[in-house]
Amino acid sequence: MVKVKFDSFDKLILNEINKEIEISVRSVPIKGEANKEIIRKISKYFNVKTDNVRIVHGLYSNIKVIDIFLK
Template sequence: MKLIIKVKPNNKRPGLEFLSETECIAHIKSPPVDGKANDELITLLSKHFQVPKNNIEILSGLTSKSKIVSVLP
């Protein structure tokens, strides 16, 4: 499954807000420094979809707030 995710770093309440089945807004506590926000995003998605972190890959947007992420079952 591919997801289009808009990341909002430096939030007090982390979580996912789904706009549709393939689009969501990820509220992340971590700042966008040294990949910390990306790591937290992968952890958040892994908990939500109940899959190992290895099954989640950021396909595009590593340094952008808009990302395309692949989640494998």
Template sequence: MNYRDALLQSGDDVQISLDVSPGSKKTVFPAGYNEWRNAIECRIKSPATEGKANAEIIKTIADYFSVKKSDVVIVSGAISGQKKIKISGVSLEDALERLLGDLGE
């Protein structure tokens, strides 16, 4: 599997493609890799109503990469399970190294 396909350097930021499953029993990131969608899987406990899942995604990603919540932005897919997020202050290499370590590569 090529997790790198889910990540993209964007200036000083990194963009990550996510395949989100809201309403899960517990929040897990990263929860695997969807090779059909070239996306990192993310399970969110919150339901996909009233922006609750999106808020939890932002908090979860910020905590994971040790950045402020304001450094994490959903750039596309706000009302979809397929999202692109942008993280400021994280390089592609750092994000990839961290994800590969946690995804078992």
């Protein structure tokens, strides 16, 4: 599960206890810009292509479920 804070400072925190990622993005959630930034940050953190990161649930929410295809 990913918790998102919009219009905030850039940061990404991996909480291994709760199996959550807390991510802050500068983009506002308009026209999918924040979702694109989330995908870019997660792909960079896990060192995968952006095509291998997909938002499964929560496109319009600040709590998201994301698939990451690691190769």
